[in-house]
Amino acid sequence: MSPTDLAVQQQQARSGAQRVVNDFSIQVATVNGSGSQTANMVLLRSILLMGVPVSGKNMFPSNIAGLPTWYTIRASKRGYIARKKEVDFLVAMNAETAKEDVLTLEPGAAVVYDEPLKLSALRNDLVFYPVPFDTLVKPVCPDAKLRRLVKNMIYPGILAKLLGIDLALMEKALGKQLGKKAKAVVLNAAALKAGFDYAEANFTKQAPYSLEAMNETAGKILIEGNQAAAIGCMMAGVTVVAWYPITPSSSLCESLIGYMKKYRVDKDGKATFAVVQAEDEIASLGMVIGASWAGARAMTATAGPGISLMGEFAGLAYYAETPAVIFDVQRVGPSTGLPTRTAQGDLLQIAFLSHGDTKHLMLIPCSVEECYTMAQDAFELAEQFQTPVFVMMDLDLGMNNWMADGFKYPTAPINRGKLLTKAKLAEIGEWGRYKDVDGDGIAYRTIPGDGLPASFTRGSGHNAKGQYSERPDDYVENMDRLNRKFATARRFVPKPVVQTNPKAKVGFVGYGTSHFAIEESRDQLREETKVETSYFRLRAYPFTDDLAAFVDAHERVYVIEQNRDAQLLQLMKLELTPDRQKKLQSVLHYNGLPIDARSITDEVLAREGFDVAKKTATRMSAGTAGGE
Amino acid sequence: MATPVKMNRIGLEPQIYKGGKTTLCAGCGHNAISERIIDAFYEMGIDPKQVIKLSGIGCSSKSPAYFLGGSHGFNAVHGRMPSVGTGALLANHKLIAIGISGDGDTGAIGIGQFVHLMRRNLPIVYIIEDNGCYGLTKGQFSPTADLGSKLKTGVVNDLPPIDTCALAIELGATFVGRSFSGDKKQLLSLLKAALAHRGTVMLDVISPCVTFNDHEGSTKSYAYAKEHDDPVEDVTFVPYFEDISVDYEPGSTQEVTMHDGSKLYLKKLEEDYDPTDKLIAIRRLHETARRGEFATGLIYIEPDRDDFLTLLNVVDEPLATLPLDRVRPGREALEEIMEGLR
Incomplete structure (x- = not known):
């Protein structure tokens, strides 16, 4: 570190700045693929272990390695876990974005940066902590090939010292993150310590931000929404999963596969589920519809572009009245661009997805807990109403880590809806696939192989008996019954x-x-x-x-x-x-x-007519222009 | 005295295997295929309650309503029947699936799903009722129309056809045949063998469209099909439950034992044809097509490859009806997961 930096820094430090405890945001700017995710998770988990409410959000590019990525961590004693617009503490590791990242900070913010980036000259109203990461990593990591990754574990150590996180606690978080990879734990723990020691030896605390232990996170878990939904699906007894990889939904099916392999395989190695990676989203939904029609609890997960492709099948399922559970982890618009950014842009598309008169049930979780519970609700409602149910998540929920209470074990048995039984058949006399026996718009269905009367499933053209019909009165009767069914659903979907x-x-x-x-x-x-x-x-x-x-x-x-x-x-x-x-x-x-x-x-x-002083130098620079 | 009732080996009468009255044109090849399907299921003694009939959209795809009226059927969307069938079989691997498609439903809009169905070797009998045109939309060319074939309006097809048999063999289907709706004996033998096969069966059945593609200049007319049918062998199928031995001169017949013990006797019509050899099969298809003819019979068979459902290694019971305690892990599982996240 250059002595001049320290001098400048001492001048800039806001004298008399109030201490800010457990209420600030950290933004880490790194290069995608440089191993920073582990470092960020260690930081996040350390704060959680201190008992301080915390949230983390990844703002990443559509890229595997090389493009800029930002991770924000927010500690909030009041338990706020939304994104905080202002960045209080920047960790600038990426040469490409460092300048803009620094220029967009609020006055008084703190910056830990890679020393060669020479950022301290850019502003005189910030607190700068230059760190020679390359010099520090060498003795810690003799293997030059690993240094690029291990280097990123130094900044949590620096922050531990600057913010007041116990290093032992951080090592515990590291162990949790890396699990059984003993070698990696040793290597990364050394990097943490190198950072901590460097900060201790070279910095005096200037920025007002610090962490103090609280008791607000006991028993809390950290989990991504996609993972939470996957656990919900498993607990709902899903048996058939068909999917096609698409950001930001892929990790939902991937976590589900992981959990199912662990908890849904019999001792003889045979699975109580089938997962197929389909050729596209059309086939995914086709498989789900086929499986549901044949009596399985089936699901798929996708994002907006996949939903578009599923349109025709969604309409078929609505008319043919087959259950289907579809997770839409929403993201920004089509094709190349912002597929790794969040949005709630598929609501209208899904409400009326397909051709003809169609409307669909949507469940909208706000939290990881609701991803878990609504995944289960979705299967119940899909079978109860014999119709597709869409679970409207988004990238922020699906792919970010959220703090939550441990999930509760479901107490209710699963309800497979109106499956015809021999007893029911005897009771109602004549069965018709689309006959509204109970007046709620929901008919009884049979499934192949159950030995009960069969039916021939089609789209729009059928009468109450399930026979082919193009008669106007049959069509109207059927459409009106579908409306009754939708009206019934109002009473059963999750209440506001x-x-x-x-x-x-x-x-x-x-x-x-x-x-x-x-x-x-x-x-x-x-x-x-x-x-x-x-x-x-x-x-x-x-x-x-x-x-x-x-x-x-x-x-x-x-x-x-x-x-x-x-x-x-x-x-x-x-x-x-x-x-x-x-x-x-x-x-x-x-x-x-x-x-x-x-x-x-x-x-x-x-x-509301207030005079809002636009404070906005607060534009966040989480984005790149030009160059791919 | 009443005539004794005709019954098959599981005690069902032929009537049970019939379907609704056809709404296709009189003389449509598809109706003949439906009749052979009825015969095959009856003769094989398959319980219709265990059968699912699947189809896409088009004249061909209407036909599942005209056979096996006691079976569940699903008339899906255009070109996407393979995915619906895949899902249904995942849900219940004990079901016997027959899918009826057409040359447009398969070769055009459905080519993507067709390709992946063949790759997966899903246990399904997939039949293309192939007339080289779109009947239900009044006679446009489909992708199996031959080069130079002429529409009624005089329009000549100038794009090469997709040979669905060659494609299926290339992609991994394990039972590939071609037949003609007018060849009762061959088609019935192939269908029965198809029902004994465990894996994807792809049967392309030339099935003339009497309304839009049965004229002079069409290569999918009855007359053309009769004249240019070039069988690769003479097929005799003996199901495992029939105690029949077939005598043949050594070297004159190829014997294939199927998954369930049934036997295929393939009497050679040419010395070097071997339907278990992919390259020979594909070469024969190309050579026949070059002559303006079409090879029929069992073109290719691989009796032993694991089908898709076997690869998935699921439990023996149908997934669809597993009870709650088999599909919801216990409290301790959830607690273990939660602990890992703390």
């Missing part, structure tokens, strides 16, 4: 979570991962400007009846979404009266990064 504040004139409607930013924004509004809000968290489509009542109870309703076209608001308009529609306004966030509280707060305050 409504927090009504009697003092509030403003209501928020949100869904999915926007939830955490919305909760934080409501606190900001209350604490900073005394604006009270109510909150309606939507968890499913079709809507339940209480949406209209919520709109009635408020003067202005902000519908908060992570897409450009206000997709939920459009769906709401289809069901709400014109008077209610007039109350709706959109708050939209669609830059590929997870939504944050400050963006919501600023937008709402501006609409």
Whole structure:
């Protein structure tokens, strides 16, 4: 380190800065494929082990190695786990983005950086900690080929010292992360220590950020939404899985395969499940429909482009009334571009996916817990209603690590829906595949091999008996019954979570991962400007009846979404009266990064007539232009 | 005195194997194929309750409604029957699957799923009712139409055909045959053998479209098919449950033992034909096509390769009906997973 850096740094340090404890964000900027994910997880887990609520978000490129990647870790004593817009502590390891990363920081932020990048001259309102990573890694890692990876384990050590994380705790986190790879543990522990020792010897604490032990994370797990959904599928008794790799959904099926191999294989080595990597998403859904038709609990997972391809089959399943569970881990738009960035952009597409009159059930989890529970709900509803059920996740939820309570073991047995039995057949007399025996729009079905009467399954052209028909009255009767079935579903899909504040004139409607930013924004509004809000968290489509009542109870309703076209608001308009529609306004966030509280707060305050000083030097530089 | 009722080996009458009344054109080759399918299932003594009938879209794909009325059927979307069939068999590997497709349903919109079905060697009897045109949309060419074949309107096909048999052999199907809807004996033998095979059976059956492609200048007309049918061997199938021995002069007949013990006796019509040799089979297809003819019979067979469901190594019971305690791991499993995440 150059002595001049330290001198500059001492001048810049904000004198009298308040200590900021357990409430800041760290952003690590590295090169994709350089092994930084392990280092980031060690850092994240260390904070969790200190009992401090924490969240981590990966902002990565569509690339295996070489392009810039950012990881943000947020420690929050109040338990906020949405993305924090402002970066408080930057770890700059990537030459390509370092300059912009530094220039976009808020004054007073701290920067740990790779010394040769010479960043300290860029700003005089930041705290700089230059670290000669290449020099430090050499004695730790004699094997030159591994140095590029081991080098990244030095910065958690530096941060341990600067933020106040016990090194032993960090080593414990490292052990958890690397598991049984003993050699790697030794090597990386040495790197952690090298970082810690260097910081101890060379830095005095300048930046105000520090961590102190709390007791808020006892028993908590760290898990990705895709993993959580996979566990849910396994507990739901899934037997057939067909999938086609696509970011950001691949890890859902991959984790599922991992869990199933461990927990769903009999002693003789035979599996109680079948997984097929199909030739495309069309075939994936075709296999799921075929398997469900033949009585299996079957699922697939995909993202928006896969959903588009599944359109025709989704319509067939709706009309033929076969169950299907489809996870859509939503991401930004088509083809090359931002497939590794998050969005909530598939709502409208899925609500009416396919041709003719179709509508589909959607479940919308906001958290890893709900990924787990709604995965199970999805199988129940798909079989109960004999129709496709879409679980609307997103990249932020699916691929990031979230802190959660341990999942509860399901207590209810599985319900396979209206499968005809001999007893039921005797009771109803004449069976028809599409006959509405109970008046709820749901008919009884038989499955191949069950020995009960068979039927010939087709798309739109059938009568109540399941016979081929092109008669207008048969078609109308069938379509009306499908509508009755959809209406029945309103009573069975997960209900919204409504927090009504009697003092509030403003209501928020949100869904999915926007939830955490919305909760934080409501606190900001209350604490900073005394604006009270109510909150309606939507968890499913079709809507339940209480949406209209919520709109009635408020003067202005902000519908908060992570897409450009206000997709939920459009769906709401289809069901709400014109008077209610007039109350709706959109708050939209669609830059590929997870939504944050400050963006919501600023937008709402501006609409509410407050003078919002745009503080924005806060643009986050998690993105690249040009060059591929 | 009542005539004794005709029954098969599992005690079912022929009537059970029939389906609904056909809505295809009178004289359509597809109807003849449906009849042979009825005969084959009856004679093999297969319980219709264990059979699933699958199809895509087109005239051919309507035909599963016209046989085995007591079996479940699924008329899926255009070109995507293979995936639906795959899923159904994953759910219940005890089912016997027959898929009916057409030359457009397979060769055009469905070529992707066809390719992967063949690769997987899924145990299914996949039949292409091949008339070289789209009947249900009034006679456009399909990808199996031969070069130079003429539509009624005088339009001449100037693209080379896809030979679905050569393609299937190349891709890994383990039982590949071609026949003609008008050849009752050969088609029935092939169908019965197909039902004894464990793996993907691909049968391309030339099945003239009497309305749109049965005229002078068409290479898929009845007249053309009759004149240019070039069998590679004479097929005799003896199922395992029939105690029949076939005598033949050494060297004159190739005997193939199938997975279930059934036997195929392939009487040689030419000295060097060997349907267990991929290269010979593909060479023969090409040579015959070059002469403007089509090779029929059992073109290729690989009786022993593991099928897709065997490779997946699933439990013996159908996955579809496994009880809760087999498909939901216990509390300790979830606790172990949770502990690993703490």
